[in-house]
Each structure stands twice: as structure tokens, then as C-alpha cells.
């Protein structure tokens with residue numbers, strides 16, 4: 789059964805392992821997750837299929853805004869609606885405005901964000917290592 793749970797201080801290793809599998813060129817360390825899990829402004833979710841962790845999200849909040857730092861599913865668990873469900877869980881945070889940056893060539897993520905109502909507000913030229921642009925997207929008061 790699929791479920792989404794809030795990560796706890798004990799989940800740094802699980803989060804780091806999943807992040808490294810999903811983003812092999814940009815793996816965040818166990819130490820990074822352990823320190824951020826202690827911060828009140830940081831919010832981590834873990835998606836599980838049965839007992840198996842299959843996806844994560846990381847969000848930081850300040851005042852009335854949330855920045856989605858990452859969201860991802862293992863490659864074996866994509867296109868099952870899980871990414872969309874993670875996004876909807878993020879929308880339960882008590883803020884009104886959601887922001888994110890996404891690589892301009894990441895069609896899957898851009899389509900997912902657009903279908904949730906995000907729209908482009910700007911671009912950072914050649915923001916990523918490969919020279920790819922970052923698209924800045926925003927959504928206010930999403931419907932759950």
C-alpha cells in the first residue's frame with residue numbers, strides 16, 4: 789500500500805540513500821539531511837510502497853512561503869501518481885505561496901508542476917552545471 793509520512797530525525801540515512809539514487813549527480817549527504825531534519829523550517833516527506841521507501845520531498849518554509857527544494861521518486865516508481873501525491877501533501881503546509889526551480893529540460897517535472905497549477909515566473913540562464921536554464925515556478929493557494 790502506498791503512503792506518505794513525515795520524516796523524523798531517524799530518517800537521515802534513508803533520505804540520503806533515496807536522494808543519491810534519484811539524483812546521482814547531485815547527492816546530498818547524510819550529514820546534510822541530519823542537520824536539516826533538526827530545523828523547524830525544513831519539512832521532509834518519505835513516500836513508501838509497503839515498507840519500501842520509494843520517494844522523497846524536501847521543502848523549506850519562511851513566513852508565508854514554501855520553497856520546494858526537491859521531490860523525486862525512484863525510477864522504478866514513476867508514472868504511478870506518487871509524485872503528484874507528494875506534491876499534494878506538500879500543499880498541506882500552512883503557507884499560501886509555493887516556489888521551486890526546475891531544469892528547463894526536465895519535462896516530466898515541469899508537466900507535473902503545471903498540472904498542479906504552477907506557472908513560470910522567471911528564468912535563471914545557464915543555472916545548472918550543464919548550462920541548462922532554471923525555470924522558476926510559483927503557485928499560490930493551491931487546491932488540496
Ligand SMILES: CC(C)(COP(=O)(O)OP(=O)(O)OC[C@H]1O[C@@H](n2cnc3c(N)ncnc32)[C@H](O)[C@@H]1OP(=O)(O)O)[C@@H](O)C(=O)NCCC(=O)NCCS
Nearest residue numbers: 859860861866867868869870871872890896897899900903
Ligand atoms: C518528476 C517526478 C517527481 C514525477 O513523479 P511521478 O510520480 O512520475 O509523476 P506522476 O505519476 O505523479 O505524474 C503526475 C503528472 O506529471 C506529469 N508527468 C510525470 N511524468 C511525466 C513524463 N515522463 N512525461 C510527461 N509528463 C509527465 C503528467 O502530467 C502526470 O499526470 P498524468 O499521469 O495524469 O499524465 C519524477 O519523474 C521524478 O522523480 N523525476 C526525477 C527527479 C526529478 O527530476 N525531480 C524534480 C526535480 S525539480
